[in-house]
Each structure stands twice: as structure tokens, then as C-alpha cells.
Amino acid sequence: MSSEQQPTGNSRTGDEYPTDASPDSEVPNEATSISRRRLLSGAGAIGTAFIFGKSTELAAQTEQSSPILDPSSDTSKVLGTPGTELGQRSPHEKISRFLRPGRPWTSGTPHEDLMGTITPSDLHFERHHSGVPAIDPAKYALLIHGMVDRPSVFSLDNLKHFPSVTSVHFLECAGNYPSRPDENTRPSRVAPLLSNSEWTGVPLRILLEEVGVDPDASWLIAEGQDAVKMNRSIPIEKAWDDAMIAYGQNGEPLRPEQGYPARLFNPGWEGNTSIKWLRRIEVTKQPSMTREETVRYSEYTKGNKIRQFSFVMDARSLITSPGYPETIRPGFVQIQGIAWSGRGKISQVEISVDNRKTWQPAILQEPVLSKSCTRFHFPWQWDGEPAVIWSRAKDETGYRQPSLDEHKASRDGRRGYHTNFTVGWNVGADGEVAYYPQEDWKT
Amino acid sequence: MKSPAQLLPKAKIIVAGSGLLFAASFSLGQEAITGSTPEDRIVVTTDQDVAIGIHPGTIEDLHDYRSNPERRSATYNLGRAATEEEISAWDIGVSPDGQGLPAGSGDSKRGAALYALHCAACHGQEGEGIPPNGALVSDGNNGKTIGSYWPYPTTVFDYIRRAMPFGTPGSLSDQEVYSITAFLLYRNDLITEDTVIDANNLPGIKMPNADKFTPDDRESYNYVH
Known part of the structure; x- marks a missing residue:
């Protein structure tokens, strides 16, 4: 069968995001076009000052504006503000998730504004299908029933009295790639629906053992108490691996948009399986074949087949700097970003500064944790010539992040969920950095 | 190597349309071994444990749990019994x-x-x-x-x-x-x-x-x- 004859499961007319996103992308495009020139004018001036900073004339100007010599910027002669109940970011730091008009059920993590590996909880991406429910923790109940010896109800307090575990893991939506990136696409817009947190909760296995599971049971149907009663079928093996009922995130209770007061968390798996606002687990012999595991979160693969229960998130990397809309100057440039794999630990991140002719290993910042974001650094001496920089990740199973061509070949040219190919950043002779467009998708 | 039936005894009962859900990954994996793939590409394994992302060892504990009825008693005595009315309200x-x-x-x-x-x-x-x-x-x-x-x-x-x-x-x-x-x-x-x-x-x-x-x-x- 020729490709032209195949059904176009990814036709833009057939899904929730038909106007400007592929059906399997849950990532908003840029909402507004900010004037690149305006953004860059300030950065350019700073760069110029650095390069020629030693000239006598400019040194004199610098002296006049020196914070060291400016009494008004000396805070050491007045009392500071007292302690507060709730800390706030510096008023000088304007950092936020990004929204998109007309797309109320998602917000993205601003990766280029962050450092390290932990996503501050208030910047963790959001993806829900019908809004954030307001749940009173005193009225929270988790029902476990089905093929169990003792159908049971657990309160939030009950959950917190079971043995707990804490571990750091990323959470990534399966549809985490923009439908139509262009040169003005920022790093965060390439993978906005990814965040990394320290999660605390009770291992799901312990809860199942507590209610007594029928040895013939194979699946768990997890369901939330949001307005779509989001539900997914989970193989029971995941409970005996690392699934947990999480009630803590980064040292505090879950944020409402992350499933308060308790959620399922499946490390390394597509985000939709980690049911938020969890209210029910039914233990069964067979999957429920819910809308979210048939119509959504499935993808065309080779031979006109549709892959289902594609749980694991494959290895991926993202350069967070330099990227659009930065301007760099010749000399030392620290290339840095994050890499992650749902299969385990990141074993290597490679950087190319010559548009993929050669690759060199980046430095991995410890600790490198399983199914967690790893920060990488690469010291680059930029000679001022145009360049295209790339990153690619490899994990401990030997899996290497694919190129776009490899990715397309594995799916007969279609895109869809679980998009994880390598992306590049174009550096012009003027130091301006732009996304390197490479897509040519079958629609 | 374990058979899919041993590791996922219920895989066969998955309903029509995706029958033998996980057994299918076996035959696909073996197919790839004989294919002409680049040298740096290997089929990791055809072991069922890995095919569905489960760490060996933890799956053994699940087998142990399934074969030991004594492990099905409550340990922590937290929570309470769900009533039929509650179950039917949410199920x-x-x-x-x-x-x-x-x-x-x-x-x-x-x-x-x-x-x-x-x-x-x-x-x-x-x-x-x-x-x-x-x-x-x-x-x-x-x-x-x-x-x-x-x-x-x-x-x-x-x-x-x-x-x-x-x-x-x-x-x-x-x-x-x-x-x-x-x-x-x-x-x-x-x-x-x-x-x-x-x-x-x-x-x-x-x-x-x-x-x-x-x-x-x-x-x-x-x-x-």
C-alpha cells in the first residue's frame, strides 16, 4: 500500500486541535509574535559592552553607572524586610508558565528560565481535560474494589500512614511536541509538557496487598474525580515495579492542578496514565479500553498499525540554552539543557556544534537518577561562524534518541504521540539563535 | 527464558482486537533479530519482563504474591470496608x-x-x-x-x-x-x-x-x- 492510500489518522480536521496543532500534539504554538528585534536590541547592547569593555571611553561610562559607586543601590546601610509566612520570588524575576488563548486545559513549563533539574511546583506543566476540581481533603476517599478480597475505602490520612517512598521523576505528556515549530520557537515550546519533581506517596503495591488481590487479576483501572472522570488501564505489574499513590510534591502537598490531594504516579510513563485526583481503582482481568487508551494516546506506527498501551516515554534531550531568542557572542558559550528517559538513567548526552557532522559528549551533572531529568553542560568556544547545535540522549538500556528521519521511518512518515526526535538550534553570524526547522510531516 | 503465559498469565484473555496483547511483542522482537538492522542496533531482549517495562525481580515478587494466599491478609489495618452502595455509586x-x-x-x-x-x-x-x-x-x-x-x-x-x-x-x-x-x-x-x-x-x-x-x-x- 502506498503511503498516499493510508488513512490519515493525523488529519488536522479530526481532532481536538485542528486549527494549528497536530491531533497528537498537546502543545500550544506561540500565542503571540513578539518582536525579535525589540527583544534583541537590549541583549546586543550588553554584548557590545562586553566585547569592547576595556576601551577607555567605555570604561569611563561604566564607572559612571557602577553599582559599586552608586549610593542608591547600596542596601547595606538600611534594614531589610522582616521574615514572612510565605516566601515569594524576587519582584525582579518574572517567571511563569505560559498559557494559550482558547486552550484552557494546558500550561507549559518555561524551561529556559529554569536551572538545575527540579521544576518549582508552581511552574510544573498542567494538562487536564476538564479543569481542576476543588477537593476538600477531609472528604477525600480512595475506593479500591473489583477482584480484591476486601473492597476498601481509604482517607487521605489513611494513605499518609502507610509506609511512604520519595523519589525524583519527570512527568511528561505523550503529546509533547509543537505541531508547527518555526524559527521563533523557544526551547520551552519544544517540550513544554515536561516537568521534574520529587514525589512522595505510598507504593501502589502496598495498597493492593492491603486489600488482597485475586491472583487472576492483571489490570488496574484507575479513575479520577475530575469532570471527565479520567481513567486508564494499568498492568498490575507496574504496581509491583514503581507505581505510587502520590500526595507530596517537592516537600509539600500536591498542588491542586497536579492532583490534590492524591494521584496515581507511574514513573517513566506517559503522563496521562498518572491519574490525578484519584478516587477509584478497580482490579480486573482485562483493560477497560477507555477513550484515553484507544482514541487518544495511541499512534500510527509501521505498516498502518496503531500502537496501543505505549506507556514508556523514550529518551529525549532539550538544549535550554542557547536557544531562541538569545543572542550569543564569540568565545565561551555554555551549552546546557536537560535529558530524560522513561526507561531508566541517562547514560550519555552528545552535542554537535557542526550540524551533526561530529558529536562530543556533554558533562552530566550528578546526581543522574532513573526516570528523571538530568542536567547536561557542554563548554563551547564559538568562533563566530554560523553553526547549528544539537543534542542527543542515550539511556542505560542503550536506547539513543532518534533523528527526525529515523523517527519518521519508524512510523511510515506519520507523527503522533511519543515524538522524541533530536532538534537543533541555528546560530547566525550575528549570534542570533533560532530554532532549526526540519519538519516535513505527512498530514 | 520465561514464556509470556508464565509472566502474564492473563494476557490471553484480553478481548478481541488486541488478543495476546503482550505475546505479540515477542514475535515482533524475534522478527527484528533476523532483519537487516545497522550494527549499533540490537534487539535488547525478547524477555517479557522488559517488553512491558517491568524490572526483573519485582515481577518475581508478583509471582510470589500470586502463589502465596497467606500474603493476602491485611498488614496495616488502615482504611475501612467499602459498602456495596458506595461501590455502585462510583463504579x-x-x-x-x-x-x-x-x-x-x-x-x-x-x-x-x-x-x-x-x-x-x-x-x-x-x-x-x-x-x-x-x-x-x-x-x-x-x-x-x-x-x-x-x-x-x-x-x-x-x-x-x-x-x-x-x-x-x-x-x-x-x-x-x-x-x-x-x-x-x-x-x-x-x-x-x-x-x-x-x-x-x-x-x-x-x-x-x-x-x-x-x-x-x-x-x-x-x-x-
């Missing part, structure tokens, strides 16, 4: 075999009026979709519609009852959900206009795309697959 799930479908029935004629009232504002008068809401009814080439993509008819009933109408979920009676389901199946040429659907015949309605669904076998490979 709304519907399985592909029809388990969970309620009493009642519906047909497309009644469904047409209900669809116009409750659904058309977002999904279009003909189910053609109103952006950003996708089409529900197939016109031959318009994406993931019920007729062109959905593998199970029971999912239509379940999702309407679970989540629709958007913003007022739970406001339709089971009878009304059956009728809207019938209307959508009829408009996708999956049943006749006069067919009355209920818990008995809904699961058996054939979905044209069902046989395309295959299990995920990516973790049998260390490259994009």
Missing part, C-alpha cells in the same frame, strides 16, 4: 465485553434529537466537528472519527456517560446515552437507522479499525521503533 466503568453496561436501550431516531440538543453545539450538526473539537462522524478521510478509528463500541457509551455533555457530565439518563450512542454509530454506518442498542448487542458491533491496534513493543528495541 461506572464499561468493559469491551459489555460488563458494566446498564439496563435500558436506545435508537438513532431518539438519539438524533438528543444529539441536536446536547452535542451539536460543539461537534457540529452532522458530527463534522467544530474546531477545536474534532469530527465524530467519518466522511471517508477526516481523522480519528468513531467509524474510522475507535476500536470498541462500548467506549462510545462509556465516554458519553462519563464525560459528556462537556460541562454538565452525568446529566443524561442511561437511556439517553444509549440513544446518542446509537445515533453516532448509525451516522458512521456501523448500524442501521432502526437498530435498537442495549447491553446485549452493543459490544458485538463491529468496528472497522479494531484490527489495526497492536501492542507496544518499543522496549524490546534499543532504537526508535
Whole structure:
């Protein structure tokens, strides 16, 4: 069968995001076009000052504006503000998730504004299908029933009295790639629906053992108490691996948009399986074949087949700097970003500064944790010539992040969920950095 | 090496459309070994444990749990017994075999009026979709519609009852959900206009795309697959 004859499961007319996103992308495009020139004018001036900073004339100007010599910027002669109940970011730091008009059920993590590996909880991406429910923790109940010896109800307090575990893991939506990136696409817009947190909760296995599971049971149907009663079928093996009922995130209770007061968390798996606002687990012999595991979160693969229960998130990397809309100057440039794999630990991140002719290993910042974001650094001496920089990740199973061509070949040219190919950043002779467009998708 | 049956004893009972769900990743993995792949590409393993992403060792504990009835007693004595009333209040799930479908029935004629009232504002008068809401009814080439993509008819009933109408979920009676389901199946040429659907015949309605669904076998490979 020729490709032209195949059904176009990814036709833009057939899904929730038909106007400007592929059906399997849950990532908003840029909402507004900010004037690149305006953004860059300030950065350019700073760069110029650095390069020629030693000239006598400019040194004199610098002296006049020196914070060291400016009494008004000396805070050491007045009392500071007292302690507060709730800390706030510096008023000088304007950092936020990004929204998109007309797309109320998602917000993205601003990766280029962050450092390290932990996503501050208030910047963790959001993806829900019908809004954030307001749940009173005193009225929270988790029902476990089905093929169990003792159908049971657990309160939030009950959950917190079971043995707990804490571990750091990323959470990534399966549809985490923009439908139509262009040169003005920022790093965060390439993978906005990814965040990394320290999660605390009770291992799901312990809860199942507590209610007594029928040895013939194979699946768990997890369901939330949001307005779509989001539900997914989970193989029971995941409970005996690392699934947990999480009630803590980064040292505090879950944020409402992350499933308060308790959620399922499946490390390394597509985000939709980690049911938020969890209210029910039914233990069964067979999957429920819910809308979210048939119509959504499935993808065309080779031979006109549709892959289902594609749980694991494959290895991926993202350069967070330099990227659009930065301007760099010749000399030392620290290339840095994050890499992650749902299969385990990141074993290597490679950087190319010559548009993929050669690759060199980046430095991995410890600790490198399983199914967690790893920060990488690469010291680059930029000679001022145009360049295209790339990153690619490899994990401990030997899996290497694919190129776009490899990715397309594995799916007969279609895109869809679980998009994880390598992306590049174009550096012009003027130091301006732009996304390197490479897509040519079958629609 | 363990057989799929040993590791996932219930894999075989998974319903039609994805029968032998995980066993299928076995044969696919072995296929790839004989294929002409670049030297740096290897099939990681055909071991079932890895194929579904489970660490060896933890799966052994599951086997132990399943074979030791004494492990099924409560350890922490937290929580309380759920009542039948509580379970039935929340247990709304519907399985592909029809388990969970309620009493009642519906047909497309009644469904047409209900669809116009409750659904058309977002999904279009003909189910053609109103952006950003996708089409529900197939016109031959318009994406993931019920007729062109959905593998199970029971999912239509379940999702309407679970989540629709958007913003007022739970406001339709089971009878009304059956009728809207019938209307959508009829408009996708999956049943006749006069067919009355209920818990008995809904699961058996054939979905044209069902046989395309295959299990995920990516973790049998260390490259994009």
C-alpha cells in the first residue's frame, strides 16, 4: 500500500486541535509574535559592552553607572524586610508558565528560565481535560474494589500512614511536541509538557496487598474525580515495579492542578496514565479500553498499525540554552539543557556544534537518577561562524534518541504521540539563535 | 527464558482486537533479530519482563504474591470496608465485553434529537466537528472519527456517560446515552437507522479499525521503533 492510500489518522480536521496543532500534539504554538528585534536590541547592547569593555571611553561610562559607586543601590546601610509566612520570588524575576488563548486545559513549563533539574511546583506543566476540581481533603476517599478480597475505602490520612517512598521523576505528556515549530520557537515550546519533581506517596503495591488481590487479576483501572472522570488501564505489574499513590510534591502537598490531594504516579510513563485526583481503582482481568487508551494516546506506527498501551516515554534531550531568542557572542558559550528517559538513567548526552557532522559528549551533572531529568553542560568556544547545535540522549538500556528521519521511518512518515526526535538550534553570524526547522510531516 | 503465559498469565484473555496483547511483542522482537538492522542496533531482549517495562525481580515478587494466599491478609489495618452502595455509586466503568453496561436501550431516531440538543453545539450538526473539537462522524478521510478509528463500541457509551455533555457530565439518563450512542454509530454506518442498542448487542458491533491496534513493543528495541 502506498503511503498516499493510508488513512490519515493525523488529519488536522479530526481532532481536538485542528486549527494549528497536530491531533497528537498537546502543545500550544506561540500565542503571540513578539518582536525579535525589540527583544534583541537590549541583549546586543550588553554584548557590545562586553566585547569592547576595556576601551577607555567605555570604561569611563561604566564607572559612571557602577553599582559599586552608586549610593542608591547600596542596601547595606538600611534594614531589610522582616521574615514572612510565605516566601515569594524576587519582584525582579518574572517567571511563569505560559498559557494559550482558547486552550484552557494546558500550561507549559518555561524551561529556559529554569536551572538545575527540579521544576518549582508552581511552574510544573498542567494538562487536564476538564479543569481542576476543588477537593476538600477531609472528604477525600480512595475506593479500591473489583477482584480484591476486601473492597476498601481509604482517607487521605489513611494513605499518609502507610509506609511512604520519595523519589525524583519527570512527568511528561505523550503529546509533547509543537505541531508547527518555526524559527521563533523557544526551547520551552519544544517540550513544554515536561516537568521534574520529587514525589512522595505510598507504593501502589502496598495498597493492593492491603486489600488482597485475586491472583487472576492483571489490570488496574484507575479513575479520577475530575469532570471527565479520567481513567486508564494499568498492568498490575507496574504496581509491583514503581507505581505510587502520590500526595507530596517537592516537600509539600500536591498542588491542586497536579492532583490534590492524591494521584496515581507511574514513573517513566506517559503522563496521562498518572491519574490525578484519584478516587477509584478497580482490579480486573482485562483493560477497560477507555477513550484515553484507544482514541487518544495511541499512534500510527509501521505498516498502518496503531500502537496501543505505549506507556514508556523514550529518551529525549532539550538544549535550554542557547536557544531562541538569545543572542550569543564569540568565545565561551555554555551549552546546557536537560535529558530524560522513561526507561531508566541517562547514560550519555552528545552535542554537535557542526550540524551533526561530529558529536562530543556533554558533562552530566550528578546526581543522574532513573526516570528523571538530568542536567547536561557542554563548554563551547564559538568562533563566530554560523553553526547549528544539537543534542542527543542515550539511556542505560542503550536506547539513543532518534533523528527526525529515523523517527519518521519508524512510523511510515506519520507523527503522533511519543515524538522524541533530536532538534537543533541555528546560530547566525550575528549570534542570533533560532530554532532549526526540519519538519516535513505527512498530514 | 520465561514464556509470556508464565509472566502474564492473563494476557490471553484480553478481548478481541488486541488478543495476546503482550505475546505479540515477542514475535515482533524475534522478527527484528533476523532483519537487516545497522550494527549499533540490537534487539535488547525478547524477555517479557522488559517488553512491558517491568524490572526483573519485582515481577518475581508478583509471582510470589500470586502463589502465596497467606500474603493476602491485611498488614496495616488502615482504611475501612467499602459498602456495596458506595461501590455502585462510583463504579461506572464499561468493559469491551459489555460488563458494566446498564439496563435500558436506545435508537438513532431518539438519539438524533438528543444529539441536536446536547452535542451539536460543539461537534457540529452532522458530527463534522467544530474546531477545536474534532469530527465524530467519518466522511471517508477526516481523522480519528468513531467509524474510522475507535476500536470498541462500548467506549462510545462509556465516554458519553462519563464525560459528556462537556460541562454538565452525568446529566443524561442511561437511556439517553444509549440513544446518542446509537445515533453516532448509525451516522458512521456501523448500524442501521432502526437498530435498537442495549447491553446485549452493543459490544458485538463491529468496528472497522479494531484490527489495526497492536501492542507496544518499543522496549524490546534499543532504537526508535
